[in-house]
Amino acid sequence: MDALFRSHAALVYVFLYVPIALVVLFSFTAGERSGELRGLSLRWYGTTLGDQFVIRALGNSLVVAFSTSIIATTFGTIAALALSRAPRAIRTVLDGLTYIAIIIPGIVIGIATLLFFVNIFGWINPWIAYLWSSLGLGGRPLTLGQGLHTVVAAHVVFTMAIVIVLVRTRLAGMDRSLVEASGDLYATPWRTFRQVTLPQLAPAILAGALLAFTFSFDDFVIASFVSGPGQPTLPMYVFASIRRGITPEINAIATLILLVTLTILFIVQLIYRRQARQAETLRAAAERVEANLEDLAAAGGAAVAA
């Protein structure tokens, strides 16, 4: 039985890693075709890094993913902190929207936000043009259109929802005694938040930021609906290259993306460990303080009783 489970697990790992390994392997081919290894070389890495379209798409994707991650994490965390204090009715509505944002398929978000942008820009641009001319500003009036900013706006919808869920879960499971102890020690609320709450929330916030970054960086469907002209994100570029003729360049891009994600994962893992250690130390310290307080109280009680 044991052997059966073990071989099943082994097979699953083969299944999971062989395709990726092949992509990496084929990226080192010296030949012209992607699905084979004909001599070893780094030429396709040279081609990739020298390809201005790849670099531009990568740049676009990084801008989008960083902006999405920062906005989603900031607003999401702030909202999660406030949600537990919000009136019940408001909280129910916002919680409902959070879940809707998560479960609605990306393609629907893409279409719906596209329709929104088309309508809102179509409505607002004539007004800008009107104001522009009536204010006597020269040249072409400013026109709002789709671009990387619209991609970010659409990505934030569901990544923010993910951050909110993560942070709220963490808040619910948080050790309240620390906050109370901090209050008992006359720390200002801000200081309590910064020194007690935030460190405890950090893993959830970090996880949220990372997930937001990954989902945004990886998204093809939403971006292909709402991105602007001539501003493909990396997945859009990769998708087009896959469809339009497979050169080993695509393998090199894939390997580079793998390398970057794995590095980020590794760094995050390190931060996580350090955070966990810090949280542990903090908790231990707080417990010591609490024990002291209790001793003090006990001593005081004893004194009163005496």
Add this chain to the structure above:
Amino acid sequence: MTPPGLAAARTSPAGQTASRWRMRLATALMLAPMSAWYFFLLVVPLGILLVFSVGERAPEGGYQAGFTLDNYVNLSTRATAFGNTLWMAAAGTILCILVGYPLAYYLATRAGDKKTVLLILVIVPFWTSFLIRTYAWLTILGNTGIPAFLEAVGFGKTVLLNTPFAVLLGIVYNYLPLMVFPLFVSLERLDKRLLEASKDLGAGRWATFRQVTLPLTLPGLLSGAILVFIPIMGEYLIPALLGGGKVFFVGNALFDMYLQSRNWPFGSAAAIGLILVVLVAVGFYLWFGSRGRVERQVSLL
């Protein structure tokens, strides 16, 4: 968050009201960005989608105002796409369970101290690019990949790429980690003493699994199933790359309705249809989950 409240508790009643108002204001301000975002980029867009779905296709394509339910009635012409998506999503979910459950069981109960490393190894592919994970199969399933191998071994000519099989494979490959993770958590939480008790009571392995392990890990299984099922329902990329335009999901139909036939009202109706299917699935999950919980509580009594 209680710190402001704690601070307020130490002040006079008048100060208390003032600080309560201050707190409300702070709460409102903190919720403002999120609410605005949800309103403008979720509620309003979905509203527009709803309005468009009862409109008409403009002569040159796109949308023109109107009120008709024809688009919803015509959804029946896309029944194949909806049916196809549903059965592929169901099949994909079941395959993920069949592959994922034994793995999660192995990891949770028998992997020993390699457990964490092995679990991380399941998750790592999930953090890499979805597109590239799918692309990886193109070469393997293509003419020069497995079919060439099968032919050399003597199986004759086979076509794997652009078949439902290829799409299902891509689905399992991409979504397996989402299934394994919740299963692992619930299996790890499983009280091993229950298994021993079952064994002591003379139950066989299968009976123990069916009567103890499976019911107790059902929540994990359900979470995994919904985590996998929902994204498959909205899938576009896997059928686009591994299905060659022949294996068709609602997602692909939506792309076509917006970017090819430019029938936005019809596309909007289909999008609403997709949302409804997903909501029904989630509703079923919640209902099933709560019913299961009640039953477990009863059986524990």
Add this chain to the structure above:
Amino acid sequence: MDRTEFLKHDRAFQRGHISRRAFLQVTGLGTAAAVIAACAPSTTTSPAPSEAPSTGPSTGAASEAPSASAGIDPLADWTPPQGVTLGDTLELTTWPNYHDPKTLDRFTQLTGVKINVTVFGSNEEMLAKLQAGGTGWDVLVPTNYTFETYGKLKLLEPLDLTKIPRFDASRYEARFLMPAHYPAGSPDLYGINKDWGTTGYVINTKHVTKPMTSWKDFWDLARADYSGKVTIHDYQLTAIGNALKYYGYSFNSVDPKELADAEKLLLDVKPHLFAITSDYQPAMRNQDAWIAMAWTGDAVQLNRDISEITYVIGKEGGEIWSDFFAVVANAPHREAAYAFLDYMATPKISAKDAEFHGYPVVDSAAIELLPDSMKSNPIVYPPADQLAPLEFGAAVTLTDPNRAELWARVKSA
């Protein structure tokens, strides 16, 4: 006339203040444009032209357009327009495998304008994206049958031909250029030809041994001998059009009965197809597919790399088309867009570009410059009898809702 005076005239001429003929009269240089080249090193480095371009445009309407083109030697190499700020970027929206990257790079070198290329799979997709708030687009590469729609929706701007001095309608065969007039027959020209081509199919003769000459062969063998090895376009216009040819109907038919026949055929063939895709080059190259519905240039590119792959034009007919460079209405980089159109209208440039993409060019001066191997290549310039039965796509073929819906039904079946 002394040298300073000449230079003054030359500069005026370069700025487009005076017509070419006036310039030549004043300077008395006749047709010796080579001298101009020698006197104004910044203008050109090419050898003297063998013939002066005729000034009588063949498409009646275009002749009215004030041709400031007069004056610039079309056969010379291209130089950026003087006294115009071009900006630093240009958004080019086009088809896959359609431009030599070197051609685009050269434009950037000469002007400092970087070209951002966005690639689409079909005119429908391009139109959809443009309708969906495609602000920020500059140059488009639409096909002949789209101008009526683009014109109606006011998505393109009527070309200011004074900004495209190297374009001369007389060098363009009327049937290819004509569709860019909107409304039909009006003097307003919305695009200038990039190239033209046909829609046929490629076959890999290593595997395909049966003779194939018609659309009947294509659809019949796709269901029999070559089942699982055939791809068709993911594009209603060509997929339905060529299915209609199976029955001998018009490529452009919107007749419900004829469309119903085509739908039946497509549904019948669908299970036998390897894929429905407009990106068939990868499948043909690694031999996943042996037969693919294809456009001229893809056939040329495939044939160039794999000689067993040849091109068939269905003998019942099918599609002949021409593509254009057009400027999007309210283009943010309008000057750069016109400079690019002028650049691509330079015979030397477009001929060189054609060697890469393999589509036949329309510009007679550019055809002259093509290498003989290309001029005599029957895939590029098929014999007249093969072209005779072909039809140009009609505007309604693109926009007919029944065709669009039929195709969507076939795909989702």
